[in-house]
């Protein structure tokens with residue numbers, strides 16, 4: 304789907320999210336009349352009644368839309384929180400429950416080049432009561448780049464947001480979705496910047512560029528034009544590295560909009576169309592079957608609750624003969640200290656030991672399974688990184704607060720303690736999807 308026209312890219316998501324359910328009522332709001340008509344033509348195969356409007360003013364009159372498309376209709380309101388709230392209320396009310404909301408918005412000219420994170424946050428956490436008192440909102444499927452704009456115009460800040468309207472259980476939680484939890488706790492913008500200082504440019508994982516390259520090389524012979532899915536791509540260092548070093552085409556996904564907003568801002572500067580990004584959940588995005596030569600993931604899957612489901616999805620997405628390589632925070636075999644348990648709970652980590660990873664991989668059908676405990680190397684890196692911070696405190700404190708310095712030092716020191724008790728591990732997993740017999 305990489306070179307689809309914009310309406311056809313929108314249709315592609317609609318079909319994925321609809322999962323075969325019938326679509327009768329499609330409403331398109333597009334200030335550009337011609338583009339609005341292009342959507343009407345592209346959506347013809349759905350056999351639905353497609354109505355095209357040219358202004359947001361018509362939105363409050365729309366009800367029960369199975370598909371609601373906004374094509375560059377928000378340019379006057381994207382940076383205004385109050386107007387966005389009004390818009391979201393009307394958009395949520397206009398869609399039927401289960402209806403799909405597609406918002407295409409080119410953010411290239413917005414001053415804040417990370418506005419995509421702000422918008423994702425507004426859209427993802429917004430809730431409103433419908434006429435029956437249900438707590439309704441938009442469930443995030445993905446935020447993708449408009450591929451036509453990346454290929455044809457080298458514009459990497461033109462986006463398609465895709466949601467499904469849902470009734471949510473009433474919630475009093477401080478963070479409304481898991482994306483919200485990631486962005487508001489471990490991966491705030493400042494938190495990411497401080498982590499990057501610690502790990503190295505473009506990386507949020509132990510050892511930065513050099514360590515990642517060493518790990519990537521364990522795939523073997525990567526060739527130009529091959530395809531890779533990078534799960535939990537962070538601020539994009541790994542994706543850009545395999546594109547640069549090996550000519551591999553990478554689809555990097557990450558659930559943190561703060562992370563991906565940085566990756567996208569940099570991609571927009573670097574104009575590397577071998578790399579594309581999606582703000583999405585690895586357990587939600589529907590990849591094409593048999594479509595990737597490689598699946599890679601650096602230190603992400605400890606965040607993901609259902610490893611069986613994740614591994615099954617990776618297996619399906621890999622081409623026969625394709626390889627998966629994952630490094631992850633894991634648990635060891637020592638008795639867990641209360642402090643370690645608290646750390647794991649506070650981060651909402653789901654840690655597995657190597658035996659569990661091996662078993663899941665076997666059950667899913669992988670062959671040539673390699674598992675390896677990389678904790679001794681983790682320990683070395685933690686010490687190097689902590690020493691680097693201690694020796695360069697003045698530079699760090701010229702950019703960040705004392706509390707960030709203290710939190711990094713204690714975080715790194717605590718991890719070294721968890722390693723000593725064989726509580727915390729750093730684990731490696733590689734396997735292959737077999738060829739059909």
Ligand SMILES: C[S@@+](CC[C@H](N)C(=O)[O-])C[C@H]1O[C@@H](n2cnc3c(N)ncnc32)[C@H](O)[C@@H]1O
Pocket residue numbers: 485490505506507508534535536537538539540541556557558559562583584585586600601602603604606607
């Ligand atoms: C420690 S960071 C590693 C980032 C990157 N791989 C690197 O090496 O720099 C882990 C990443 O996993 C992402 N993540 C967590 N849960 C996810 C999920 N369910 N789907 C996709 N990404 C997820 C986080 O947002 C975060 O960016």
